[in-house]
Amino acid sequence: MQEFLQLVVSGLATGGIFASLALALVLIYNAMGLVNFAQGEMAMLATFIAFTLINRGVNYWIALPLTLVIAFGGGIAIQRIVIRPVERAPLLTLVIITLGLATLLNGLAGAIFGYVPRSFPSPFSVQTVDIFGAYASYRDLGVIAVSGVVLLAIYLLLQRTTVGLTMRAAAHHAEASRLLGVRVSWMLALGWGLASAVGAVSGIMVAPIILLEPNMMQTIIIYAFAAAVLGGIESPLGAVIGGFIVGVTVNLAGTYLPFVGGDLQLAVALAIIIGVLILKPNGLLGRPSVRRV
Amino acid sequence: MAHRLRTLPPRYWLVLVVVLFLIGLPSVIDSFQSGEWAQALVLAIAIMGLNILVGYSGQLSLGHGAFMALGAYISAILATRYKMDYLVTVPIAGLLTGLIGFLFGVPALRLSALYLALATFALAVVAPSLIKRPAGLTGGVQGIVLLPPVPPQPLSDAYAFLTGTAMTSDQWTYYVTLAWGLVLFWLAWNLLRHRAGRAMRAIRDGEVAAAASGINLAGYKTLAFGISAFYAGIAGSLFGLAAGFVSPDSFPVALSIQLLVGAVVGGLASIPGPLIGGIFAYFLPIESNQWVPTQTWIPVQIATTIEKAGPAVTYGAVLILIMIFAPNGIVGLVGGAYARLRGRVRGAPDRDTGQMPQDTQTV
Numbered sequence: 001m002q003e004f005l006q007l008v009v010s011g012l013a014t015g016g017i018f019a020s021l022a023l024a025l026v027l028i029y030n031a032m033g034l035v036n037f038a039q040g041e042m043a044m045l046a047t048f049i050a051f052t053l054i055n056r057g058v059n060y061w062i063a064l065p066l067t068l069v070i071a072f073g074g075g076i077a078i079q080r081i082v083i084r085p086v087e088r089a090p091l092l093t094l095v096i097i098t099l100g101l102a103t104l105l106n107g108l109a110g111a112i113f114g115y116v117p118r119s120f121p122s123p124f125s126v127q128t129v130d131i132f133g134a135y136a137s138y139r140d141l142g143v144i145a146v147s148g149v150v151l152l153a154i155y156l157l158l159q160r161t162t163v164g165l166t167m168r169a170a171a172h173h174a175e176a177s178r179l180l181g182v183r184v185s186w187m188l189a190l191g192w193g194l195a196s197a198v199g200a201v202s203g204i205m206v207a208p209i210i211l212l213e214p215n216m217m218q219t220i221i222i223y224a225f226a227a228a229v230l231g232g233i234e235s236p237l238g239a240v241i242g243g244f245i246v247g248v249t250v251n252l253a254g255t256y257l258p259f260v261g262g263d264l265q266l267a268v269a270l271a272i273i274i275g276v277l278i279l280k281p282n283g284l285l286g287r288p289s290v291r292r293v
Numbered sequence: 294m295a296h297r298l299r300t301l302p303p304r305y306w307l308v309l310v311v312v313l314f315l316i317g318l319p320s321v322i323d324s325f326q327s328g329e330w331a332q333a334l335v336l337a338i339a340i341m342g343l344n345i346l347v348g349y350s351g352q353l354s355l356g357h358g359a360f361m362a363l364g365a366y367i368s369a370i371l372a373t374r375y376k377m378d379y380l381v382t383v384p385i386a387g388l389l390t391g392l393i394g395f396l397f398g399v400p401a402l403r404l405s406a407l408y409l410a411l412a413t414f415a416l417a418v419v420a421p422s423l424i425k426r427p428a429g430l431t432g433g434v435q436g437i438v439l440l441p442p443v444p445p446q447p448l449s450d451a452y453a454f455l456t457g458t459a460m461t462s463d464q465w466t467y468y469v470t471l472a473w474g475l476v477l478f479w480l481a482w483n484l485l486r487h488r489a490g491r492a493m494r495a496i497r498d499g500e501v502a503a504a505a506s507g508i509n510l511a512g513y514k515t516l517a518f519g520i521s522a523f524y525a526g527i528a529g530s531l532f533g534l535a536a537g538f539v540s541p542d543s544f545p546v547a548l549s550i551q552l553l554v555g556a557v558v559g560g561l562a563s564i565p566g567p568l569i570g571g572i573f574a575y576f577l578p579i580e581s582n583q584w585v586p587t588q589t590w591i592p593v594q595i596a597t598t599i600e601k602a603g604p605a606v607t608y609g610a611v612l613i614l615i616m617i618f619a620p621n622g623i624v625g626l627v628g629g630a631y632a633r634l635r636g637r638v639r640g641a642p643d644r645d646t647g648q649m650p651q652d653t654q655t656v
Contacts, residue, residue: 037355229411
């Protein structure tokens with residue numbers, strides 16, 4: 001039982017990381033109906049920026065917000081340069097472009113920083129505390145707390161501020177918003193910036209656990225896909241819940257299902273994606289999609 | 294007959310010229326290069342399958358590398374474990390992969406094209422570790438080593454008679470791949486010009502309208518995916534033949550990206566596109582690795598960075614630039630230029646001749 005609790009707690013921690021990246025995916029999906037295949041690589045690049053800053057002697061708590069601001073700006077820049085020219089193009093064009101972006105960023109990071117895995121500092125110690133018989137490290141608890149804070153911040157921004165209202169309006173009724181004077185394209189850019197910053201949080205949280213290198217997010221993004229599909233790809237809350245469920249499931253499956261073990265945990269994510277598509281295609285919190293003629 | 298020949302549309306002549314060129318190619322390049330071209334043709338076959346899916350049904354697979362792996366391992370296992378003739382295993386690998394692709398497509402195609410892209414991408418990332426697991430069957434990390442194929446004696450003799458040298462195993466592989474490429478090309482050509490092809494294009498151009506016209510959306514989408522996986526399976530099987538071994542690392546995510554690059558470069562809905570795309574995707578990293586270090590005008594630092602980055606940066610940049618500036622690929626560019634030129638020479642816009650306008654953007 002204790003082992004079970006232990007696995008659940010550490011699963012929740014990795015789940016928090018998946019949740020942040022899934023939340024970033026959902027933000028862009030809601031803004032333009034697109035799954036951003038480059039989300040993981042953008043987060044990886046942001047983590048490298050944080051790494052460079054910390055390595056140059058910048059304090060962690062200054063480097064972190066600085067990185068988020070840079071990631072935010074980078075997300076906006078990417079939207080302006082790469083996405084804006086094809087904003088009205090068919091969906092698959094956009095998907096291919098985000099995939100191209102992922103490949104490009106991955107190659108660039110490899111060329112600039114190399115493929116040697118580096119250790120990345122965590123502000124939380126790995127010392128453990130006793131919770132109901134399970135030992136959780138401060139790092140795990142910190143990760144869970146950070147993803148909670150990120151979700152709350154995004155929720156407040158989207159639901160309680162004018163900017164959030166405008167962003168939602170631009171995403172749902174682009175034409176009407178444009179007539180009301182909303183600069184729809186800039187709202188999309190803002191969505192990309194936000195997603196980029198939220199994704200960067202996941203990169204910075206996962207780097208201390210799995211070491212920083214250009215291919216770091218390649219598996220994490222698959223877990224995030226599974227989380228987003230499970231939660232309902234348009235629901236921010238669903239993404240977070242999905243993230244935690246995926247984290248715990250993968251952890252339990254790795255230990256209790258002998259044929260899964262450590263190296264097939266990723267296959268569990270694939271199984272979750274396919275299972276959701278068969279059993280509940282709209283996810284836990286998603287609405288059935290309506291297609292307009 | 295003579296009249297029919299003269300009135301053949303130019304594209305038939307183009308196909309003939311290209312086929313003759315490809316048949317004659319091994320006699321002017323060396324055996325090693327024939328092996329390289331065989332690999333390029335393997336990519337072209339897989340891209341042809343991808344093209345059927347993307348160009349003619351508006352679905353996107355980012356995991357065709359995984360289906361290639363499946364085809365390659367089916368052939369390799371049948372050939373080494375059950376001592377089957379490798380060439381016999383090729384169609385078996387294709388059909389089995391097609392069937393599995395069909396089954397994989399059933400859940401993924403129930404929703405929008407995004408979910409298929411997502412699920413197939415996940416499949417491509419997971420594939421190497423899935424292959425490693427049943428180590429007794431797949432040889433684990435080491436993979437399976439295959440014997441080089443031996444050309445049949447009569448063919449080898451005929452080849453020696455024509456060119457003066459005996460046929461090598463690389464050249465034989467090349468011809469096997471080319472033969473499969475031609476058969477599959479003919480299949481695609483016919484498929485896309487008939488009922489199924491029209492139905493798939495109708496789905497691509499407007500699902501609701503297609504459904505309203507009585508087209509079984511899910512059925513045709515899954516069919517397109519199955520056919521596409523069949524092509525990938527054949528390509529994978531031939532990949533094993535050309536490479537001489539199969540291992541989990543032969544089929545990374547990068548392979549699926551390489552296929553997508555080839556499809557996009559050639560032109561997503563074009564029938565000749567995959568050949569151009571396959572050649573481009575295969576030779577680009579090889580040629581640029583040889584070319585960049587010889588260019589003294591490129592600063593050393595940039596040159597080494599390009600070398601270290603490998604093809605990823607180029608592939609990524611190519612994907613983005615082509616999708617923004619030439620979404621119909623090289624074939625689209627050439628076709629557009631040809632149409633404009635002909636319009637200028639004949640002075641008649643398409644509208645007046647009663648022709649259908651060219652396919653607009655295809656994805």
